[in-house]
Amino acid sequence: MSDTLNPPRKRQAVTIKHVAAEAGVSLQTVSRVINNGPNVTPAVKERVKAAIEKLKYVPSLAARGLSGSRSYLILALNDKEPTVEGWREGRGNDWIDQMLLGGMLRSADFGYRMLFELVDSHSGKMIEQIEAALLSLRPDGVILTPPHTENQAISDLLSRYGVPFARLGSRGGEDGFSIAMDDAAAASAAVDHLHGLGHRRIGFITGSPEYRASEDRLAGFRDTMHKHQCLDEGLIEPGDFSYQAGAEATRRLLALDNPPTAIIASSGEMALAVLGVAREQRIAVPDALSIVSFDDTPTMRLTLPPLTAIRQPIAPMAATAAELLITVKNGEAQERSHILPFELIVRQSTAPCPR
Amino acid sequence: MSDTLNPPRKRQAVTIKHVAAEAGVSLQTVSRVINNGPNVTPAVKERVKAAIEKLKYVPSLAARGLSGSRSYLILALNDKEPTVEGWREGRGNDWIDQMLLGGMLRSADFGYRMLFELVDSHSGKMIEQIEAALLSLRPDGVILTPPHTENQAISDLLSRYGVPFARLGSRGGEDGFSIAMDDAAAASAAVDHLHGLGHRRIGFITGSPEYRASEDRLAGFRDTMHKHQCLDEGLIEPGDFSYQAGAEATRRLLALDNPPTAIIASSGEMALAVLGVAREQRIAVPDALSIVSFDDTPTMRLTLPPLTAIRQPIAPMAATAAELLITVKNGEAQERSHILPFELIVRQSTAPCPR
DNA sequence: AACGTTCTTGAGAGCGTTCACAAAAATGCT
DNA sequence: AGCATTTTTGTGAACGCTCTCAAGAACGTT
Missing domain, CATH: 3.40.50.2300 (Response regulator)
Known part of the structure; x- marks a missing residue:
């Protein structure tokens, strides 16, 4: 809430009234032209438009919102x-x-x-x-x-x-x-990309289960891995989109007897976590470990190496x-x-x- | 402009009128309370506030803007x-x-x-x-x-x-x-930081000259370098905040017979450029070359190495x-x-x- | 006690637009 | 030509609030 009562009114501006006078029509007709209303004779429409142009008229959002049914x-x-x-x-x-x-x-x-x-x-x-x-x-x-x-x-x-x-x-x-x-298709594309590079053991870090997108990504991953006959449920680790969870999931994956050669993370944060843990454990990326990120953000491009990522439009x-x-x-x-x-x-x- | 005329009015909402009725006062008094106006008896004020609370009243921005002298x-x-x-x-x-x-x-x-x-x-x-x-x-x-x-x-x-x-x-x-x-003080702080690390030959890449901040940063740099008796005008290269200009300035600086051991860039973009060129020329950062950036952005933290930077609040x-x-x-x-x-x-x- | 001040409250107009409806003009039909 | 219909234009009210100004209540002063 403001501290004081308000100062006096601002100076007068160009209103629909001035346009109406200039064009020699009624207010309502001008309003119709502004709103692209039907039933306006082309000649009148032109006249009004010219007047608007000439007077540099722009309708007031507040007035439109107050008066009409929409706020814009x-x-x-x-x-x-x-x-x-x-x-x-x-x-x-x-x-x-x-x-x-x-x-x-x-x-x-x-x-x-x-x-x-x-x-x-x-x-x-x-x-x-x-x-x-x-x-x-x-x-x-x-x-x-x-x-x-x-x-x-x-x-x-x-x-x-x-x-x-x-x-x-x-x-x-x-x-x-x-x-x-299409989250499932995106996960599928990530798998196909890695499979095409020869990867067979691909790890997957999920997002928070309460988000449908997480399910979809996981489902896409499962289906496509299954299609390639590479699915190993042991390589699916739960995450929650956060860096912390991503790091923990990565540690678990890398500690496996037969660790994955590639990891898909369900969020950008988690992909950065994979990268961070890999660096920590002196695992070369991408030579020893490939990483695919969901959620391409500007930072993905600046990491070393820059991350392959699914970009959400x-x-x-x-x-x-x-x-x-x-x-x-x-x-x-x-x-x-x-x-x-x-x-x-x-x-x-x-x-x-x-x- | 919208394509059609508007649909019928929305359903009625709680207005200042309802609050006034509820509190048993006039519109104007409610308005005074909302705007923290002077000369309202505490008892009345409380009554009105209670009514507002009870009815979940929130003033309409559009109406306030249209009616009053301010748009909020x-x-x-x-x-x-x-x-x-x-x-x-x-x-x-x-x-x-x-x-x-x-x-x-x-x-x-x-x-x-x-x-x-x-x-x-x-x-x-x-x-x-x-x-x-x-x-x-x-x-x-x-x-x-x-x-x-x-x-x-x-x-x-x-x-x-x-x-x-x-x-x-x-x-x-x-x-x-x-x-x-304080751009000058910031530049000065950057110089002091580097000087404290033993640097004497410090390069500076300027921003676009039409911005006052550029002048200030340069002036701060000059003054402080002068104070430390290290000022060498040959180590000042013109830039324009862009990556391109930063890269060119860096190349010129590094090509000198006696190149600087540290570079201050007047923008984050240009600092990234310094880093990029250094990497290109296999110059180790920070071992062989220190870099200070202006304009700390989220990306500064993710480069390798993360950049020392002046953060603008x-x-x-x-x-x-x-x-x-x-x-x-x-x-x-x-x-x-x-x-x-x-x-x-x-x-x-x-x-x-x-x- | 009568009067001028100050404090508190209220009434009415107006902000610039759209909405609902009515009037006027143009059109179609027999 | 005459009337019903459609198209085009205009009129007045309403939106929810603040502003201006005036009225009423409370106070102090001589």
């Missing part, structure tokens, strides 16, 4: 934790700038704005915080990013308010949109989410689940199998 | 280029998540929101784009980030509209706020900027230039001088 706002929920904590560990929130890029630019195409809410899942007041944002902004759609994609309390809240939402990087539940890559995902949320007509049935193509970026952490 | 919005201008282009090169826009963190959280303390505008300086329509954003959002303040901090066209535009603005990472001009670290800078813009009273003279403490993060790219 998309709210993106991001976790506060990785941003706050991550800095010291050398990582930022890799999603945010990509979301800005994809989501904001696509939103802009529709006259929308995207804005962020940093949400703290540990605060206990997360739901209240989101509810306040909903009430204050009345966004036309909400984008959920990990680790909030499959949070039931959040999706319940959004459903209760009737705000359409999209989950990014998750196949999601019954409600809302989901935009993700975050910017396109955010763009798709924004577009879906903006163009959704409630009532019309629509495809709720969208799969975007992943990319396998081959760098130098994968090499032919030594044996 | 801070607009942050970020360059589109590094975000779009940077991805493939393995770097994101390192500023954005830190700005979100510092700027958004501090803004929230005042009931404000911060939102971003990705601006393309090469598009030729940059000014129009910013003007449209100004008109549409009517932000109460604008934050400028590199490379827009010292763009005259932008500051002119903002002055014309009477929107307060702040430059981040720049000592800036006559108008607006500037929030920066981006999040605190953004927080300060937000607070200044929100609390500025026009009319009152205020300190326009704010200096925040930097940090010298010593990692493994600096070591005692070999000779």
Whole structure:
């Protein structure tokens, strides 16, 4: 809350009224032109457009939001934790700038704005915080990013308010949109890549089991390994996306009598952990051990060696989410689940199998 | 612009009216309480607050913005280029998540929101784009980030509209706020660090001369080297913050008859370039060559070796900027230039001088 | 006790737009 | 030509809040 009462009003700006006068039509007609409404004579439309151009008119978001049924706002929920904590560990929130890029630019195409809410899942007041944002902004759609994609309390809240939402990087539940890559296919591609290099004993570190993406990646791994007749359940180690868990899983894998010659990690963090442990144990990467990472982040390229990784198309995902949320007509049935193509970026952490 | 006319109105929400009825006071009194206005009897204030709590009332940003003299919005201008282009090169826009963190959280303390505008300086329509954003959002303040901090066209535009603005990472001009670290002192600290390790021949790669920060860093370097009686103008090479320029400057420095034993780069990009060229020429870092970077980014920690760097406190800078813009009273003279403490993060790219 | 101050509260207009509906113009049909 | 229909345009209310200004209550002063 602000400390004082407000200063006097700002100077007058160009409003729809001025445009209407300039073009010699009514307010409503101008509004129709702005909103691409139907039933406007081309001549009138041109006249209005010229007036808009001439007066440099831009509609006020606040007025549109207040008056109309839409706010022209998309709210993106991001976790506060990785941003706050991550800095010291050398990582930022890799999603945010990509979301800005994809989501904001696509939103802009529709006259929308995207804005962020940093949400703290540990605060206990997360739901209240989101509810306040909903009430204050009345966004036309909400984008959920990990680790909030499959949070039931959040999706319940959004459903209760009737705000359409999209989950990014998750196949999601019954409600809302989901935009993700094909995690199973991605895992499969990673296996094929390594198998093609001659690897047969391939380790896999899973993500947190409560995420559908984790299951999918593991399923893709299992299926494809089975197809190649290389599946050894002993080479599957549980992880939870964190560096710590990745390091522990790696140690267990490397301590096996017959250790893997390659490891696929279900997250970028964990892939860095594999690399870290390998370095610690003086195991040469990629000569003695190949590594494939999920979640390609900018840092993957700067490690030594740079990591081969599955890239999740975050910017396109955010763009798709924004577009879906903006163009959704409630009532019309629509495809709720969208799969975007992943990319396998081959760098130098994968090499032919030594044996 | 949207494709169609709008759907019917949303369902009714809790408004200030309901709160007023609940508390048995007038609209205006509720408004006073919300805005922390003066002259409200404690008893009434409590009654209103209880009603707000009970009804879960949250004021509508749009209505406040439309009605009042302030929009409760801070607009942050970020360059589109590094975000779009940077991805493939393995770097994101390192500023954005830190700005979100510092700027958004501090803004929230005042009931404000911060939102971003990705601006393309090469598009030729940059000014129009910013003007449209100004008109549409009517932000109460604008934050400028590199490379827009010292763009005259932008500051002119903002002055014309009477929107307060702040430059981040720049000592800036006559108008607006500037929030920066003490670049000269930072350069000085880098020199002292290296000098303390025994280095006497220290190379310096400058930033683009049109940025005040570049001058300051160079001046700090010169002064401190002079103080240590080690200044050799031949070890100062021009750069422009880019990797390319950094690489070229490094090659020139290393090709000298008596090359430096340490190099200070005026940007993180250029520091990476120094490291890249050193690796290329099989010069051991830090054994044969020490490196200090300006602009500590998450990637600095992941290089081999991790880079010693000056950290610019981006999040605190953004927080300060937000607070200044929100609390500025026009009319009152205020300190326009704010200096925040930097940090010298010593990692493994600096070591005692070999000779 | 009568009056001017200050403190507290309230009433009404207005912010810039869209919505619902009504009026006017153009079109089609018999 | 005359009337029903459709297309195009306009009117007034509403959105939820703050601003301006005025009224009422509480206080002190002579």
